[in-house]
Amino acid sequence: MAVLLLLQRREQVTAAEVARELDISERTARRDLDALGMAGVPVYSVQGRGGGWRLVGGARTDLSGLTASEARALFLVAGPASSVTPVVKAALRKLVQALPEPFRAQAEAAAASLVTDPQRWGSSRFERRSPRFLDVLQDAVIRGVQVRLSYVDRERTETERIVHPLGIVAKGPSWYLVANTEAGLRTFRIDRVSSVDPTGNAVHRPEDFDLGESWRAIADEVDRRRTPLEVRAVCAPHRTGVLRMAFGTRLEVGGTTTDGRIEVVIRGNDEYVLAGELAGLVQWIEVTGPPGVRDHLASIGNALVERYGSDGHGRHAAGGQPEVRFHSSD
Template sequence: MKSDRLVAILLMLQRRGQVTAAEVAAELEVSERTARRDLDALGIAGIPIYSVRGRTGGWRLLGGGRTDLSGLTAGEARALFLVAGSAAAETPEVQHALRKLVRALPETFREQAEAAAASQIVDPNPWGRDGAQALPPRFLEVVQDAVIRGVQVRLGYVDRAGSASERVVHPLGLVSKGSRWYLVAGTDHGQRTFRLDRVSAVQLSDDPVHRPDTFDLAEQWRAIREEAGRRGTLIDVHARCAPDGLSYLRTAVGDNLEIGAAASDGRIPVVIHAPSAYGIAGHLAGLVEWLDIERPQSVRDHLAEIGRALTSRYRARPGWAARS
């Protein structure tokens, strides 16, 4: 992306003082022609950049590379990597650009910039019908700071039942899911997830976070999301499906399906995860030709009720054939 390259060039100028088109091309893995165009684009955009001709020439920023524009503060560098890092998990191109940007950062900023890039992810799909929040959570910035700096916090929290508590946690990462923000943190009872809009107070400490060597925020969030899906599932329907009906079953229930190995009679054992007995019975009623529900009995009972209702309504009645 051109914008990534332009930021990288600015940071290279800050770090080195002077660059050549060849150095830019090698660093950013583009042609020298593209590098020159990018350098010209910075000047056209009003960046105080100028060229020095001759064997020892190159491109420089006015002020010896110490201008406010090129000299990002630590906070600005962190903000840049927070934004870019959110997309990096899903976009290899952004990951590639981030690596280049890190190499161009002043040495003192690199550690926190890398921490910022890995500190949060964005999951754009909301939970169910979760509505939009007008404002970010009150303590988002201070929690971001704790995650990036790697320090423990004393967290005030109000749970779903309205019970207030206070605890010391080890912030490991932040997730934005739809309109909600979540903190993934270590506690005395293992890793926990906290909704930021339920946080009532945050007090930073100077004690370092104990971060597991194998911790990966994206992998951890995937596990949290799957566990949340399982908790939202109220019943498991055990059944046997004829092979030629399996594709219809997949269409009916989507990913909420586990498929076993075919039995000696050719039928395939399946487990269907469902939110309610009545709801799943309605989905499966049209598959009775291929599907034999074994348990729970509540689903079998609902299917029988659906069958009786269908028979009552659509049974042929005297005189219908004559009128048709």
């Protein structure tokens, strides 16, 4: 299909040009050109200097039958949010180079319009559902047009503004619009959008904008604001995987200490809650700061000994071990 579309876009192509455009070998290009003729497509070769392959009489045979909107929908699966195999993605990226204009520009925009971030914010267990204005906003991203957006923030205040849609992000069960505004790059939860009115004016896109990289920076900043407390610790080297499962994106893994342990930083927003999360990992992790978290860990340790290191009534059972007290400086 890609070779056929190349032939339709140009009057004549050589096997070398096909190979270069579609990132295949010249031998494969010649084989595919021959296969088109065997399939009944009116293609023929011109021999000699300046020769190549042509469609008979400039024929416009379209094996794909794609409309502009169908081409856009197809190339949504070639983007970074896709769950298709790398082989399918590679094939679609080759095909997009062969699409006739104006299909190609919108197909490329569709492929870059969506990013999926599986890490959810908070503990929501809701399934992802397409919000009301998702399709119209994604259409604005792909066509590169500004929209007049009515938006209800978390305080239930409704505002209206002109924004420049740059991309759509599916994060956990929620959908977000990344847009350029007078105040710079901003994100909008699409389920809080109350109306969308495309203006027809072209989007002003920041130079070298990349949706994936921009979203990572946005998500990191949101995570830092949500979890401003940082706990510093060292961990047994073979247990960092346990920490990753326990804390996800709240964990940052650093370098190796002189005794072979791994430096880590764990983010949260409450010292006592973080101490509770860490209490079950004391076999493999040593908290070095802040002091408040160490104090809470010592308190939790003493409470555990009080409850489970005795006969259940504050007294040690016969033959039991002497009382152990934990201190934050231990």
